[in-house]
Amino acid sequence: MLPNEAPRDFENLKVLILRRAPELPRRLAQIATYALHNPNEIAFGTVASIAQNAAVQPSALIRFAQAIGYQGFSDLQEVFRHRLRDNVLSYDERLQQLREHATSATKSTLIFDGFAEASEKSIESLRQKLDPAELERAVAMLAKAETIYLVGLRRSFPITSYMSYAFGKLGIRNNLVAAIGGLAAEDVSFASDKDCLMAISFTPYASETVALTQNAAARNVPIVAITDSPFSPLAAATPIWFEIQEANFEGFRSMAATLALAMTLTIAVAERRKI
């Protein structure tokens, strides 16, 4: 037996679990996975509740703890709890720590901090500006559509591709206009007033997105747009549009707020359809 195989701090425990997991029996390996994924559950739960959530027997938890060198489950749990005790910082303390951390950190972490901050700011700002009534109208319109056409190129393409994926999983018919092989115009030409076009574009507006949207508007296809200014050609093309101003870091705009809104629209449409 190895000496002292029972770390008292979480970091080493994590390493230990990872190292031992492969050689553990099936059920115990399952618990290892669960423990690393749900550390708080382990910290606060009871043997019975954790066992239920992890879909194992209570006794397996004790065996697991003992297998990796602890006296019993309570002994192991102590480590999970200790981790939370240390982590407890007030908001001010955390900011302070971040600031200190930032100055001593590498260039990469500075960039990350920058983007993290930009993301949080963007979301917060959208949260304040978002008009519930406008959101409801957009959801209602999208929910009615036979097919939802998703138009967004370049910087907006990740957003539309996410929506397409999510709509697909939710069983909502959609058409992701990918502009592969210059076929975008043909894709959208099928859209009718029974469908809906979801257009996303930010400065500088991709000409193809603008053209497709204006074309659809001319044919009375209902349109929901996400853009970044009242002067955007997209805003001119439809009464239902959202203004999102993403914060940027070193000139690179966040996409967090747009993504959050996109997710909201997809789920809200799915919920609406269910009724």
Add this chain to the structure above:
Amino acid sequence: MLPNEAPRDFENLKVLILRRAPELPRRLAQIATYALHNPNEIAFGTVASIAQNAAVQPSALIRFAQAIGYQGFSDLQEVFRHRLRDNVLSYDERLQQLREHATSATKSTLIFDGFAEASEKSIESLRQKLDPAELERAVAMLAKAETIYLVGLRRSFPITSYMSYAFGKLGIRNNLVAAIGGLAAEDVSFASDKDCLMAISFTPYASETVALTQNAAARNVPIVAITDSPFSPLAAATPIWFEIQEANFEGFRSMAATLALAMTLTIAVAERRKI
């Protein structure tokens, strides 16, 4: 008696205790003070241990809990624990305030708030976990690559497509493996040990992503992975990988943290190249 005098969240509990403290009997007031000064002790301790530390009798703790409207001490303790549950505690507290100020009531805005919250949580959690040294290694490896191959399907595709767009604008040669027409394997087969493969996959891991990554690893192509667990097949395939656990709302995982990391990697690689 006021109706429903037993808040389930810490912020309101704090207010309640402060308000009631002056009119409580001596011992109970003493406990009130102790509780506000040592919330973690309350969250983790047992009635006996807390009583000892606060220099009161165990029964006094129960009487205290009941005096301010809870059913028993365990009931009260639940609130103290809940505050620590999702690790991002001070964050939760902040969000709690936001929620109270929110005027919205529609279903859609509730969904939006849920995603906004999940996004912020995810980013905050990654911020705490992200290892600067690991990030530096990943950036260094990607910066050296002749071509960066981007592998990410389904849910991860928006991320890789963003990276491809950003790399493109920054003049960094990359190859977005889109698996269109089943051509993914051919795309990656060109990758050599002078290139680098960026693989992104979350539970349930897309089999194609896993296969491509393992294949590349076998041919000594350097790999940087983003995944959600140490047990992910991606983590097994490379020493350089990031663990991201996105918070979810109604089962739909946020992508904010992954996106922030992806942006960081692209910009950091570009900066590194400039030198």
Add this chain to the structure above:
DNA sequence: CGACAAACAGAATTTTTATTCCATTTGACT
């Protein structure tokens, strides 16, 4: 000063929770 109610400490009890034990199952090896 004495009566009374509220507050309290500490023991007794109940409830919850962790751990152990044992019969059954699984899976590897012959």
Add this chain to the structure above:
DNA sequence: AGTCAAATGGAATAAAAATTCTGTTTGTCG
């Protein structure tokens, strides 16, 4: 296929913890 050790599930037991109860103390008011 048959044997055996390891692993597992689930009930039984032990331990720990929360809560209640009771006799005593404290402090107030007449």
